[in-house]
Amino acid sequence: MKKITQLMLITMLLVIAIGCEKLVPGAPEPGDTIAEPTEGLTPSQLAQFVQGDELFAKVFTPAEGLGPIFIQSSCEGCHVGDGKGHPFNTETRFGKLDSNGFDFMLDKGGPQLQFRSLQNYIAEVLPPGYTHTSNRIAPIVIGMGHLAAVSDADILALADPNDLNADGISGRINYVVPKSYFIPQPFHIPNNGMYIGRFGKKAKEITLLDQIVFALKQDMGLTSDFDTEDLYNYQVGIGATDNVPDPEVSSDVVNKLLFYMRTLKTPTRRNENDPDVLAGEQIFDQIGCVKCHISTMTTGSSEIEALSYKVFHPYTDLLLHDMGSALDDGVPEGSATGSEWRTPPLWGLGLAEDSQGGTGYYLHDGRATSLEQAIGFHSTGEASNIANNYYSLSQTEKDQLIKFLKSL
Amino acid sequence: MIKLIKYLLLLSLFIVTSLVAQNDSTKTKFLNRINKDSIQITNQDQIYNRPFIGIGKSKTAVGGYLEGNTNYFAEDGVTEGYSMELRRFNIFLYSAISKRVKFLAELEFEHGTEEIELEMAQMDFEFNPALNFRAGILLPQIGLFNSNHDSPQWEIIERPLSSTQIIPSTLSEVGFGFFGKFYPGGSIITYNIYIVNGLQQNIIVNEEGKTFIPAGKDEEMFGEDNNGTPMYNGRLAFNNRKLGELGVSYYGGVYNSYRLEGEEVDDKRNLQIIAVDFTTKIYKATIQGEFVTASIDVPSDLEEVYGNQQMGYFAEIIYPIVKRKILGYKDAVINTTLRYEFVDYNIGTFASTGENIGDHIKGITVGLGFRPTAGTIIRFNYRYHRITDILGNPPAQLGGFQFGFATYF
Numbered sequence: 001m002k003k004i005t006q007l008m009l010i011t012m013l014l015v016i017a018i019g020c021e022k023l024v025p026g027a028p029e030p031g032d033t034i035a036e037p038t039e040g041l042t043p044s045q046l047a048q049f050v051q052g053d054e055l056f057a058k059v060f061t062p063a064e065g066l067g068p069i070f071i072q073s074s075c076e077g078c079h080v081g082d083g084k085g086h087p088f089n090t091e092t093r094f095g096k097l098d099s100n101g102f103d104f105m106l107d108k109g110g111p112q113l114q115f116r117s118l119q120n121y122i123a124e125v126l127p128p129g130y131t132h133t134s135n136r137i138a139p140i141v142i143g144m145g146h147l148a149a150v151s152d153a154d155i156l157a158l159a160d161p162n163d164l165n166a167d168g169i170s171g172r173i174n175y176v177v178p179k180s181y182f183i184p185q186p187f188h189i190p191n192n193g194m195y196i197g198r199f200g201k202k203a204k205e206i207t208l209l210d211q212i213v214f215a216l217k218q219d220m221g222l223t224s225d226f227d228t229e230d231l232y233n234y235q236v237g238i239g240a241t242d243n244v245p246d247p248e249v250s251s252d253v254v255n256k257l258l259f260y261m262r263t264l265k266t267p268t269r270r271n272e273n274d275p276d277v278l279a280g281e282q283i284f285d286q287i288g289c290v291k292c293h294i295s296t297m298t299t300g301s302s303e304i305e306a307l308s309y310k311v312f313h314p315y316t317d318l319l320l321h322d323m324g325s326a327l328d329d330g331v332p333e334g335s336a337t338g339s340e341w342r343t344p345p346l347w348g349l350g351l352a353e354d355s356q357g358g359t360g361y362y363l364h365d366g367r368a369t370s371l372e373q374a375i376g377f378h379s380t381g382e383a384s385n386i387a388n389n390y391y392s393l394s395q396t397e398k399d400q401l402i403k404f405l406k407s408l
Numbered sequence: 409m410i411k412l413i414k415y416l417l418l419l420s421l422f423i424v425t426s427l428v429a430q431n432d433s434t435k436t437k438f439l440n441r442i443n444k445d446s447i448q449i450t451n452q453d454q455i456y457n458r459p460f461i462g463i464g465k466s467k468t469a470v471g472g473y474l475e476g477n478t479n480y481f482a483e484d485g486v487t488e489g490y491s492m493e494l495r496r497f498n499i500f501l502y503s504a505i506s507k508r509v510k511f512l513a514e515l516e517f518e519h520g521t522e523e524i525e526l527e528m529a530q531m532d533f534e535f536n537p538a539l540n541f542r543a544g545i546l547l548p549q550i551g552l553f554n555s556n557h558d559s560p561q562w563e564i565i566e567r568p569l570s571s572t573q574i575i576p577s578t579l580s581e582v583g584f585g586f587f588g589k590f591y592p593g594g595s596i597i598t599y600n601i602y603i604v605n606g607l608q609q610n611i612i613v614n615e616e617g618k619t620f621i622p623a624g625k626d627e628e629m630f631g632e633d634n635n636g637t638p639m640y641n642g643r644l645a646f647n648n649r650k651l652g653e654l655g656v657s658y659y660g661g662v663y664n665s666y667r668l669e670g671e672e673v674d675d676k677r678n679l680q681i682i683a684v685d686f687t688t689k690i691y692k693a694t695i696q697g698e699f700v701t702a703s704i705d706v707p708s709d710l711e712e713v714y715g716n717q718q719m720g721y722f723a724e725i726i727y728p729i730v731k732r733k734i735l736g737y738k739d740a741v742i743n744t745t746l747r748y749e750f751v752d753y754n755i756g757t758f759a760s761t762g763e764n765i766g767d768h769i770k771g772i773t774v775g776l777g778f779r780p781t782a783g784t785i786i787r788f789n790y791r792y793h794r795i796t797d798i799l800g801n802p803p804a805q806l807g808g809f810q811f812g813f814a815t816y817f
Contacts, residue, residue, distance in 0.1 A: 023790060024482045025483065025484055025806065026482075026485045059615050061610075077617060080801065088758045088759070117707075119613060119664055119665070123709035357761075357763055357800045358801070
């Protein structure tokens with residue numbers, strides 16, 4: 001018995017001694033993670049990144065201004081692991097189309113439905129009279145800083161609103177009236193007081209700051225220095241807001257979040273040298289996907305050296321395209337019509353399943369649960385010829401294309 | 409089910425009080441006292457099973473415990489490095505006011521003076537071993553751990569997940585109630601039944617972003633109830649020297665502030681926690697654990713994010729591998745411990761997709777503990793957790809080492 005005891009003790013100590021390194025979980029493979037900083041940040045920039053990361057994960061409480069109506073209590077609640085959102089957090093935009101045009105029903109809680117509420121309060125329901133809804137799931141948030149640093153001139157160069165090159169694709173710019181706090185950068189090009197929108201499903205936001213301010217308020221019910229008017233449910237009463245003085249988060253919080261979003265890395269590809277992936281990449285080009293999902297862009301000058309003049313591969317042109325009846329939600333945003341959507345970046349597509357609970361939910365509202373289905377929804381509108389090209393591929397070629405998409 | 413438990417608890421109390429009323433406790437076999445030395449300590453006894461009580465001849469005794477440890481953990485390769493913490497410095501104050509009136513208090517300092525809390529300040533009045541009255545700041549008897557949480561008692565540094573994430577240990581409450589024990593056939597049956605202010609409404613919509621029962625603790629609980637509706641707690645346990653102890657406990661009531669300034673501003677929403685715990689000894693090994701399930705009324709618009717069902721369990725086996733004189737310490741013991749645990753914060757499926765909601769943690773801990781004396785432990789633990797997010801994505805992996813000590817004084 002004594003020997004057994006001693007043996008157990010020695011074995012345990014040996015396991016501990018040998019296993020110390022191996023028993024501490026290591027980092028996943030570089031391509032399997034997304035919530036990491038862009039390479040080349042300085043130590044002080046990394047410190048800012050970490051603070052922004054903490055705020056991105058921070059759960060806001062009622063005492064900190066959450067609500068009174070909201071969709072989630074943290075950024076990470078919708079963008080789990082910084083990845084694509086899940087249908088259980090689907091955002092709904094709504095409004096009323098009448099002879100005067102589209103009304104976002106701001107006096108009835110528009111443009112977005114906050115379907116959760118604090119205790120002792122009630123969540124919003126769609127108001128009487130609405131005619132259209134548009135569901136959206138949260139996008140992956142990585143690489144946003146790179147997209148933000150692309151010059152307007154580069155985006156303009158990709159636009160072809162009248163399809164002058166007769167390729168059937170007519171990328172259009174959504175010009176947007178800037179918010180009061182907008183400070184143009186040298187690369188911004190105004191057009192009658194408006195600027196190029198590049199963020200959001202229909203490119204209605206000019207800057208990442210716009211996107212963050214909108215999400216803080218419309219998704220979490222948090223007012224900030226940039227938008228001080230709190231949400232309330234009109235069914236409770238006008239001005240029936242929470243008990244926290246506005247603004248509920250300071251500009252410091254917003255700026256830290258902005259820095260974090262700007263400096264999140266672009267995704268690392270996986271299996272990019274696999275022969276099937278390489279073949280799939282060629283098919284992607286041949287059948288014309290690349291006409292909208294532009295593979296390569298370059299950032300302009302940035303005060304953050306790590307973002308300056310960087311070549312990257314988002315697979316988007318940041319332009320609006322008419323996707324036809326299959327994806328027409330009837331809800332306009334800026335000059336974007338119901339059927340027009342901004343080309344979503346395809347990067348990170350292969351990581352979607354691992355951030356959406358095992359099933360990929362694709363397109364703006366997650367209606368497609370496979371990439372094949374998502375391609376199928378391109379069958380109306382500008383991309384119909386390209387979708388048809390996909391259907392004419394052999395099964396092997398289709399598989400190679402999908403493999404390529406999952407390598408992004 | 410919950411009502412049934414409440415009725416059973418009240419019924420047991422009624423039976424006990426009736427027996428006490430009808431019989432002199434020393435004449436009934438059912439209520440006979442058993443020589444303390446001949447039985448094992450019940451979970452109910454643990455608060456008085458502390459070494460400082462009984463030392464010396466003074467009616468008042470001061471004691472406590474100290475606990476500290478090192479940490480080195482990494483989650484998916486990200487580590488904060490090595491750090492040390494002095495978790496707790498707790499001071500006990502005990503006074504035998506008379507032969508059958510006792511006072512016991514516990515003042516806790518966590519992480520130095522970061523958190524100071526009066527964890528316990530209770531008076532016990534014994535009418536009979538089968539019927540005692542307790543009032544003050546007390547520890548509800550829920551699960552295995554809450555009223556037996558002193559660090560030197562445990563081989564593993566971290567408290568069990570089910571005891572801290574579902575049962576909000578250490579939970580102390582203002583309240584009063586009855587407890588006692590009786591002795592059928594050489595075994596012991598213990599009961600506790602308390603009425604307390606109860607946990608408050610931060611159980612949901614809190615800084616955890618999920619249903620988190622410990623977030624219902626609030627300093628105001630010690631001053632007033634948030635809704636004027638008390639919560640109830642009870643535990644019934646069977647203890648046998650050969651078999652060990654098996655306990656069933658309940659804690660619940662209305663948790664939300666449905667009433668403000670006399671106006672009803674919301675529906676009443678209930679919290680119900682039911683736990684089963686056990687401790688037994690097989691050969692030299694001590695095996696113990698608990699299973700707990702919680703049901704929480706959540707407003708319909710908050711469901712899915714805030715789970716309305718939770719469960720958790722842990723089981724651990726403690727095996728002494730050396731028991732002899734070591735380094736001059738007579739009766740020193742070296743124990744090995746293995747704990748497996750699981751906690752699910754959100755049981756259910758997403759209405760939109762039909763998929764299971766994740767939000768759970770599986771954990772395993774191995775420990776090696778050196779006890780130079782019974783009330784002191786030096787321990788080394790390795791802990792590994794697989795943490796699955798609400799969507800059920802591939803789990804994050806947390807693992808690391810802890811080295812620590814805990815001692816009564």
